[in-house]
Amino acid sequence: MLNRVGISLDEELLKQFDDLISERGYNNRSEAIRDMIREELIKKEWSDAQSDKTQVGVAILVYDHDAHDLSHKLMHLQHDSHDMVISTTHVHMDENNCLEVLLLKGKAKDITNLGNTLTSTNGVKMGKLVPATTGERL
Numbered sequence: 001m002l003n004r005v006g007i008s009l010d011e012e013l014l015k016q017f018d019d020l021i022s023e024r025g026y027n028n029r030s031e032a033i034r035d036m037i038r039e040e041l042i043k044k045e046w047s048d049a050q051s052d053k054t055q056v057g058v059a060i061l062v063y064d065h066d067a068h069d070l071s072h073k074l075m076h077l078q079h080d081s082h083d084m085v086i087s088t089t090h091v092h093m094d095e096n097n098c099l100e101v102l103l104l105k106g107k108a109k110d111i112t113n114l115g116n117t118l119t120s121t122n123g124v125k126m127g128k129l130v131p132a133t134t135g136e137r138l
């Protein structure tokens, strides 16, 4: 069942919000607000220290494969946590740079630890861990 809620915003803030969601391809405010609420709920679910539930996450890495023997280091780290790494996609972006996208599944704290280890490895130019959810409560 859908509930309707009303919110009060000043004109300038509403304009900025409308511009933002338009850029992101939303056709209406409701869907944009629903997605933002879901994102915050996922963050809360992840930060819930009591939760032993299985979570999923996506780690994104950009690195120069020639630098610091990075390809091997990152590969070893992934093999050490092979039970959490569901899949990997490797894209050769140009002559030097590689993009890797890893789908991870496990306890939130374990995914966070692995994500942090990978993204903070010396030589990784861009690293990001995106929390996702099994969607049970959304």
Ligand code: NI
Pocket: 065, 090, 091, 092, 093, 097, 098, 099
């Ligand atoms: Ni590559």
